[in-house]
Amino acid sequence: MGPSYDIVNLISSFGFSEIWRAQCVHALNMQQAAIVADLMAGSGECWTYIQRRIGLNGKIVSVDISPVMCSRQRQRIHTLGSPVDIRCENALSMSLHDGSIDFIVSAFGLKTFDLPQLQRLASELFRILRPGGSCSLLEISMPESRLLRIPYHFYISAVIPFIGRLFLKEIECYKMLGVYTEAFGSCTKFAGIFQSAGFNVVVKSHFFGCASSLVLTKISPQESGGSSPLLVAE
Numbered sequence: 472m473g474p475s476y477d478i479v480n481l482i483s484s485f486g487f488s489e490i491w492r493a494q495c496v497h498a499l500n501m502q503q504a505a506i507v508a509d510l511m512a513g514s515g516e517c518w519t520y521i522q523r524r525i526g527l528n529g530k531i532v533s534v535d536i537s538p539v540m541c542s543r544q545r546q547r548i549h550t551l552g553s554p555v556d557i558r559c560e561n562a563l564s565m566s567l568h569d570g571s572i573d574f575i576v577s578a579f580g581l582k583t584f585d586l587p588q589l590q591r592l593a594s595e596l597f598r599i600l601r602p603g604g605s606c607s608l609l610e611i612s613m614p615e616s617r618l619l620r621i622p623y624h625f626y627i628s629a630v631i632p633f634i635g636r637l638f639l640k641e642i643e644c645y646k647m648l649g650v651y652t653e654a655f656g657s658c659t660k661f662a663g664i665f666q667s668a669g670f671n672v673v674v675k676s677h678f679f680g681c682a683s684s685l686v687l688t689k690i691s692p693q694e695s696g697g698s699s700p701l702l703v704a705e
Contacts, residue, residue: 489516491682492578495609496520498675498686504528505573508599510562511535511580514543518551521576532556532572534565563591567599575599575606582610582655589661593668597689606670606687612657614680623681627652658683 496517501507501524509517512533521531533555535541541559548555560566562580575596584592596606611627614620628649636645659674662685666672670687677683 487678487681488579491609491677491684492517493520494675494677495578495607495684496524496576498607498684499524499574499576499605501525501529501574506530506532506571507574507576508532508534508567508572510575510577510596512544512577513540513579515547515551515555517576517578518547518555522551522553527553530554530556532558532567534558534560534562534567536561563588563595565595565599569598570601572599573601573604575604576608577606578609579611581608581658581661582651586664589664590668593665593670596665596687597668597670600689602689604689607684608658608687609677609682609684610655610658611652612655612676612680612683613653615657616679619679619681624649624653658685661685 497520501521503524503526505525507521507525507529509515509521509531512518512535515533518531518533522529525531531553533541533544535544536559538559541557544555544557548557558566562577581589581592600606614623628646632645632648634645657676657680659676662672662674665685665687669689671690673686675684675686
């Protein structure tokens with residue numbers, strides 16, 4: 472999917488993918504000169520929104536396991552105007568130092584993980600984040616409303632693979648979008664995993680549940696009250 476991912480994503484989502492990415496970044500109170508990790512970063516679609524918040528003195532650390540995506544990131548740097556530390560590695564076992572990151576964002580990377588992998592991811596995010604730092608994780612989701620759920624499932628399972636075939640001539644990889652999304656459900660389903668890892672968790676629903684996100688804050692054991700995740704609709 473690498474060569475056509477961003478254009479198919481933009482077209483098939485009617486532009487909502489960009490709206491949701493912007494909301495993902497804006498959910499965090501990023502300061503100028505902050506260090507931000509973009510995980511499962513794709514071709515760097517979130518970078519522009521991040522740079523607007525942290526300025527030219529800030530730093531983006533980009534992590535993606537795909538060599539194709541990392542190659543496309545290197546091309547994108549020339550249009551960004553500031554350097555990015557690109558790391559072609561697994562987000563479940565990163566080489567980043569403990570407590571070295573101020574903020575973490577990730578858009579559309581959660582749905583391919585199974586339960587043990589999500590637990591590993593939660594621990595890894597907690598490890599690299601500084602105390603008091605925060606994360607924003609975004610994923611497409613299955614709406615709870617049956618009236619919306621049925622046509623939405625048909626769209627991501629049949630229409631988007633057709634659009635992908637027009638661009639890539641390979642339909643199988645785009646067929647997996649519906650499989651992964653249905654299995655994932657929404658971020659609400661997995662909020663407890665990140666809470667157990669030590670995060671304060673806020674769950675957000677976007678556009679009637681077609682996407683959802685987790686906003687996580689790294690807190691100390693003394694601050695943890697064991698409260699339930701908070702659900703917010705946007």
